[in-house]
Amino acid sequence: MWYFTPYIFLSLAAVLLALGAMRLAWPYRQLLVAKVFLGMMFSTIWWSLCHALELSNATIAGKVLLSNIQYMSVVSVPLLWLLFALFYTDRAHLLPRSVIYSLILLQSGFLIGAWTNGWHRLMWPTVELTYTAGGLWVLTGPYGPLWYASVLSAYAMVFTGTVLMINQAIRSQSLYRAQAIGLVVGALLPWAASILFVTGLSPIPFVDLTPVAFALGGLAFTVAMQRYRALDLLPVAREMIVDQMPDAIIVLDMHDRIIDLNPAAQAILSLTIGALGHPLAHVAPRWLIEQVCDRYEGQFEVQHTGETGTTTYDLRCTTLRDRDSRPMGRIFVLRDITLFKQAAQALQEAKEAAEA
Template sequence: MVVQYTPYVLLALLSAAISVGVAIRVWQRRPGPGVVPLTLMVLGAAWWSLGYALEISTPDLETQVLIANLEYPGIATIPVMWFVFVLEYTGRGKKWLSRGTVALLLIVPFLTIVMALTNDYHHLFRVSVTAVTEGPFPTFKSVYGPFFWVHTAYSYLMLTPGTILLIVTALRMPKIYRRQAITLLMGAGLPWIANILYVTGLGPIPSLDMTPFSFSLAGLALGWSLIRYQLMDVVPVARDII
């Protein structure tokens, strides 16, 4: 396989490394509320960033598409893990979550992964792809099929209520919890905004997906919250206020 170097590869690898480091630090806080879903969410970000680094390091269109599809185990599970994490973090997990509930929430991500990996047989995820040679590196543009939009809508359906619930928590909690929630919102908001800009084609470089790079900043925000505000050591659930 021919490999092309671009500084963006290094940035994506750095983002993956930061995410892995944060995941390790979070996992060390177990068995606290939200530790498992937050760890899985950050590892999903690491998988996505690593995959994107490999994707943009090859000029071959077929290989790029294959790697892009292999990124979906990370991409598709992040929104659900965010939603589950927020429920546990705010003390609603025991009431609303069970293994069965989480399994149901993961049905669409599972189908998304399957549809992405088997797209050549049905083209319901990507109708077509076109090579893009303009920009910082050769990449491709997709015409998305109906199931991609099912995945996108479901992802935002998971992200939105989780974010709203965290905002409510930030407004109602004492200062230390409020600061935790703010850093969590920063960590979640940056990739969300970057992804919206990419999907809508409104990013500064349309062919460049800034989402994997934004995970580095999100990881730093989470790392700061772990160290400075004792995230996962002191959580709102202990107050039972919400």
């Protein structure tokens, strides 16, 4: 028996937001971290759809079946979040493959335990159908030891992944700190809602708001990817290489929006992290825009006259391509060669003086 309840719109909103996050992450699907993120968002969609159907069903058999189906996401999302955090923070080496396989087997065991609960009653000893004052038919009953074990396992993985992300946010340069904080917020919201539901402190009794929180979490992930380009370059590799380079590096996407710039570029162009996501023509100095407007490949010499005098730069333009050689944007590298030019000029003048 099916019936209508407006609570299903909350789960459907979660589906739409997760789809939006997947759309933004899809161009980076060749990255392993993006593949894990896409899997996590797909599991969120599955969870939300099944939850919407469960809310609309008014039979014990139907609700139990839909609960078992959505339990596939309940056991997979924590593991996917842990893997996402490990890859994002470049800590995958801390978890050997044997441990990952063991976690997969452990979560699979909990899933099988949910599906076979009718035989052993270790997950939910008894299940009853209750009609609430809010007009909902919900399943009620005590939790078994296997359920508590599954919750402990899930929270342990989520806690570990969240600690990794918080640690990364603390260690990150200011350019990527906002990105990491956005991802941490996206991770904390669903599990805060889950804890409230498990402890009976949920603002809507008998309704698991975890899918709703996943909608907000998906929104946080979306903002982090769209505004701070979370999957363009992983921060750990970037900090080790790009941030320490004395040359200025500016990365643009196909729409000439700035998706990355290192501290040297910020200093030379007088920009801040607020320039991320904005078109180069709107935030960069005019002398640079004129030099890179239509250049995709090549090496050029650029001069800029400022308050401190004339500075000469070696400008290298490179087309950014994906693994299929399709253009994804442009990379500009500016190297200050003023001293080199001055030394070359002095050498030339000395040579001419000697010849004279």
